Amino acid sequence: MQDGGARHTGRVFSVLSKTERHNAIRDLVATTAISNQEELRRKLIRRGFDVTQATVSRDIHELHLYKGPSGYALPSGNGNGHLREEEDSGLPAVHEVLRSFGLKVKQAQNQLVLITASGGAQPVALAIDHEDWKEVVGTLAGDDTVLIICPDQKSASKLKARLEEMIG
Amino acid sequence: MQDGGARHTGRVFSVLSKTERHNAIRDLVATTAISNQEELRRKLIRRGFDVTQATVSRDIHELHLYKGPSGYALPSGNGNGHLREEEDSGLPAVHEVLRSFGLKVKQAQNQLVLITASGGAQPVALAIDHEDWKEVVGTLAGDDTVLIICPDQKSASKLKARLEEMIG
DNA sequence: AAGCGCACTGCATATTTATACAATTGATTT
DNA sequence: AAATCAATTGTATAAATATGCAGTGCGCTT
Numbered sequence: 098m099q100d101g102g103a104r105h106t107g108r109v110f111s112v113l114s115k116t117e118r119h120n121a122i123r124d125l126v127a128t129t130a131i132s133n134q135e136e137l138r139r140k141l142i143r144r145g146f147d148v149t150q151a152t153v154s155r156d157i158h159e160l161h162l163y164k165g166p167s168g169y170a171l172p173s174g175n176g177n178g179h180l181r182e183e184e185d186s187g188l189p190a191v192h193e194v195l196r197s198f199g200l201k202v203k204q205a206q207n208q209l210v211l212i213t214a215s216g217g218a219q220p221v222a223l224a225i226d227h228e229d230w231k232e233v234v235g236t237l238a239g240d241d242t243v244l245i246i247c248p249d250q251k252s253a254s255k256l257k258a259r260l261e262e263m264i265g
Numbered sequence: 266m267q268d269g270g271a272r273h274t275g276r277v278f279s280v281l282s283k284t285e286r287h288n289a290i291r292d293l294v295a296t297t298a299i300s301n302q303e304e305l306r307r308k309l310i311r312r313g314f315d316v317t318q319a320t321v322s323r324d325i326h327e328l329h330l331y332k333g334p335s336g337y338a339l340p341s342g343n344g345n346g347h348l349r350e351e352e353d354s355g356l357p358a359v360h361e362v363l364r365s366f367g368l369k370v371k372q373a374q375n376q377l378v379l380i381t382a383s384g385g386a387q388p389v390a391l392a393i394d395h396e397d398w399k400e401v402v403g404t405l406a407g408d409d410t411v412l413i414i415c416p417d418q419k420s421a422s423k424l425k426a427r428l429e430e431m432i433g
Numbered sequence: 434a435a436g437c438g439c440a441c442t443g444c445a446t447a448t449t450t451a452t453a454c455a456a457t458t459g460a461t462t463t
Numbered sequence: 464a465a466a467t468c469a470a471t472t473g474t475a476t477a478a479a480t481a482t483g484c485a486g487t488g489c490g491c492t493t
Contacts, residue, residue: 115471133449149473154451158334164450165331165340207373222407234371235378237407244405246373246412283441301479317443322481332480 118146122156123171132168192263195221199264207253211243211260218243232256286314288365290324291339295366295384300336339388359392360431367432375421377413379428386411400424 121144122137131137134153141148163170198213198221213221222238225245232252237244247253289312290305299305302321309316331338366385371378381389390406393413400420405412415421 135449150450151452151474152472154449155472158451161334163331163333163338166326166329170331207376219408234373234376235380235410235412237405237410237412244412246376246378248373303479318480319444319482320442322479323442326481 114146118148119156119160121146122153122160122162126162126169127171130168137169195224195260195263199260201264202257202260204253204257207247207249209245209247209253209257209260211245213243230256282314284361286316287324287328288361289314290321290328290330291362291365291388292382294330294337295339295382298336305337339384340391359389359396362389362392363428363431367428369432370425370428372421372425375415375418377415377421377425377428379411379413381409381411383409385409398424 118141121141125131125137125140125144129140131140134150134157137157138148138150138153141153157169198218200212203210203212211218211221218238222236222243225233225236225243232247232255234246234248236246245253245256247256286309289309293299293305293308293312297308299308302318302325305325306316306318306321309321325337329340331340362385366381366389368380368382371380379386379389386406386409390404390411393401393404393411400415400423402414402416404414413421413424415424
């Protein structure tokens with residue numbers, strides 16, 4: 098269902114169609130404005146893919162495209178995803194996440210910049226937030242960097258020491 | 266058309282309805298899974314907003330929401346949105362987003378840390394950026410935290426007061 | 434107060450999107 | 464080779480979303 102490739106049985110070469118079409122769709126969606134499936138269908142036809150609206154609808158599903166004010170768009174990779182679940186308290190202790198993800202801490206005035214392994218910033222920041230330390234005014238996490246804002250330079254230093262100890 | 270507020274003529278107090286509803290929608294969309302307008306309609310009704318699907322459809326337009334694989338989503342501020350032109354001032358006023366997402370503001374020197382509901386940071390930061398306030402040097406948004414850099418401690422205090430007032 | 438203009442909304446309906454079902458095709462098994 | 468199976472797609476239609484039009488109500492002007 099997913100790839101259409103040789104994965105399971107059946108189809109192995111006609112692939113030249115569906116996957117190609119998906120790529121074409123990604124390209125079209127990324128570079129041109131497409132406000133509905135008929136429009137996308139027409140553009141696909143111009144590129145040699147003769148399909149119906151039903152197929153286009155299915156493709157859009159498989160590609161996880163979004164539809165917004167200005168037409169279809171690619172999945173943002175970032176924020177949109179994890180709106181759902183989340184659950185509750187199951188967070189690992191800071192020292193655990195730090196031990197696995199933490200790399201180093203740098204200080205700039207009242208701010209700390211915590212470098213983590215790739216993809217580790219969010220979980221680390223979450224864990225830190227949960228500690229409710231008074232040295233932490235707030236955190237901001239990207240992919241591998243966490244910015245920690247402290248009330249002042251002094252508390253930043255203190256926190257830095259603590260974090261470094263945890264990183265080991 | 267945009268605000269429904271006192272902007273032009275007419276309506277100034279019934280606003281208690283449409284804008285409130287918009288906030289409720291932002292909140293619902295950010296915190297729960299909503300896969301179609303009927304569902305959103307039902308949830309709105311449970312919150313006391315008795316509207317039809319048509320109105321919900323219009324609201325979704327005005328709020329620039331996206332619809333993706335997992336239901337409706339807020340404009341990501343980031344990747345998804347403005348690939349396209351952008352048109353005019355389509356962003357909701359700060360006080361609107363703040364009312365729905367803002368939780369509290371903390372100050373550290375010349376920085377403000379604005380805590381928002383989960384998923385609210387991007388839209389809030391976007392709105393703030395758009396205001397072009399001289400107290401704002403720049404913003405950084407994660408998932409539920411916005412860092413606002415101000416020129417100095419004094420302007421930070423001033424801005425803090427203003428934001429707190431908006432949060433209510 | 435009468436008249437006008439505009440925001441807002443419901444109703445009915447047009448437009449757009451999703452999907453149940455059946456047909457086709459090529460690989461795999463017996 | 465016949466039977467079988469999974470993948471893919473079209474057709475027809477259901478489901479979801481958008482919108483033209485008309486009605487209502489408030490504020491402003493006259």
